[in-house]
Amino acid sequence: MKRVAVYCGSSHGERPAYRAAAERLGDVLLGRGIGLVYGGGNVGLMGVVAERVLAGGGEVTGVIPRQLYELEVAHEGVTRLHVVESMHGRKLLMTELSDAFVALPGGLGTMDELFEALTWRQLRIHDHPVGLLNVEAFFDPLLGQLDRFRDEGFVSPANRDLLVADSDPGRLLDRLAENAGVPSDFPERGTRVLGATMLHITTADAWEGARRSGRYEGDTLATEGFIHASEPGQVVEVANRLFAGRDDLVLLVIDERRVRAPIVRENLEGGTTRYPHVYGPLDLDAVRDVVPFRPATDGTFTLPPGIE
Numbered sequence: 327m328k329r330v331a332v333y334c335g336s337s338h339g340e341r342p343a344y345r346a347a348a349e350r351l352g353d354v355l356l357g358r359g360i361g362l363v364y365g366g367g368n369v370g371l372m373g374v375v376a377e378r379v380l381a382g383g384g385e386v387t388g389v390i391p392r393q394l395y396e397l398e399v400a401h402e403g404v405t406r407l408h409v410v411e412s413m414h415g416r417k418l419l420m421t422e423l424s425d426a427f428v429a430l431p432g433g434l435g436t437m438d439e440l441f442e443a444l445t446w447r448q449l450r451i452h453d454h455p456v457g458l459l460n461v462e463a464f465f466d467p468l469l470g471q472l473d474r475f476r477d478e479g480f481v482s483p484a485n486r487d488l489l490v491a492d493s494d495p496g497r498l499l500d501r502l503a504e505n506a507g508v509p510s511d512f513p514e515r516g517t518r519v520l521g522a523t524m525l526h527i528t529t530a531d532a533w534e535g536a537r538r539s540g541r542y543e544g545d546t547l548a549t550e551g552f553i554h555a556s557e558p559g560q561v562v563e564v565a566n567r568l569f570a571g572r573d574d575l576v577l578l579v580i581d582e583r584r585v586r587a588p589i590v591r592e593n594l595e596g597g598t599t600r601y602p603h604v605y606g607p608l609d610l611d612a613v614r615d616v617v618p619f620r621p622a623t624d625g626t627f628t629l630p631p632g633i634e
Contacts, residue, residue, distance in 0.1 A: 327503060329361040329387070329583065331424035333439040334371040335432035336399075344431050345374055347461040351428065351495040352378025358499065359384075363424045365416065366390030366408070368401035371430055376401055387423055387583075389416045409590045411600060417442055423583050426502045427456045428495075431464045448485045455502040458491040465491060523614075524555040524589075524602050525633070526578040527565060533576055533616060542608040552590075552603040555580065560601060562629050571625035577617045579633065584612035 338345050348371045355362055362379045365372050366388025379386050386404040394400065395409050410416050417439055429440040444456050458465045469491055475481040490505050492498035528544060536542035544553040556564050561577065569575060582589060587606025593599055617630050 327425040329363050329424050331363040331420045331427045333436045334430035336370040343462050348374040349378050354495040356382040356384045361385035363387045363420050367399045389419050391416050407588050426454050430459050447488050455505040457498050457502045460491045460493050524580040524582050525561045526555045529574050530576050552605045555602040562627050565627040573620050575619040577619045578613050579615040581612050581614050
């Protein structure tokens with residue numbers, strides 16, 4: 327596991343043990359070289375675990391909805407901060423950026439995030455293991471209710487076992503590593519793991535120049551303050567609108583998890599479609615592949631195979 331998403335309260339709770347558990351989890355992540363992905367705030371247990379990892383020199387990626395960002399609860403000192411447009415966008419991006427999920431004590435938001443991650447695993451939308459750090463038996467009533475769901479026939483035994491609980495953070499991460507992937511008793515069908523892929527249209531010459539200089543800024547970072555990018559489902563429309571007939575283009579296939587600059591999904595030109603904007607230089611090691619992007623004989627583009 328390279329990164330673990332942690333869900334936890336925006337308050338510290340009534341017991342000192344909750345804060346201590348967040349600190350211990352941060353220490354374990356540091357000791358194992360695992361990056362933290364979390365809700366991007368500087369308050370409550372989420373702020374505690376982030377500060378612990380940052381203090382030890384670890385990687386911390388925050389994902390925060392714009393509404394909360396504008397309320398000034400964001401942690402501006404994290405390694406990377408992604409500002410998204412909704413709570414759903416936050417959960418989706420945290421799923422894309424992470425290899426596993428851990429929930430600490432928290433409230434309604436923590437439960438919402440936990441059960442969406444668990445449901446998505448049940449539905450095979452991702453294959454990331456999901457765990458509870460069960461501090462001082464905080465989650466015992468919840469685990470009992472899940473057992474009743476199973477016993478009453480509403481949750482299969484295999485799906486009940488998708489949620490792993492332990493009171494020790496090190497043991498919990500060990501058990502999550504063992505629980506990764508698709509359980510053997512799941513029905514046979516393909517697993518669709520969410521990717522963290524963005525695409526950027528540029529020229530082969532511009533990319534070669536970036537490789538020589540060790541820095542890619544595109545042609546808009548200096549003038550607009552960010553580098554334009556697209557989701558895989560957006561790039562064809564962008565290409566046909568702006569680059570029809572061009573035969574000197576390539577697509578940069580970007581692993582969003584490796585981009586150090588802030589990424590904001592927004593629309594600055596009107597309309598409802600939001601595009602990813604990279605507010606800083608693009609890390610060259612974030613580019614997984616460079617794919618020729620040539621139009622058909624009529625000058626229009628289609629998505630190259632393998633980028634769906």
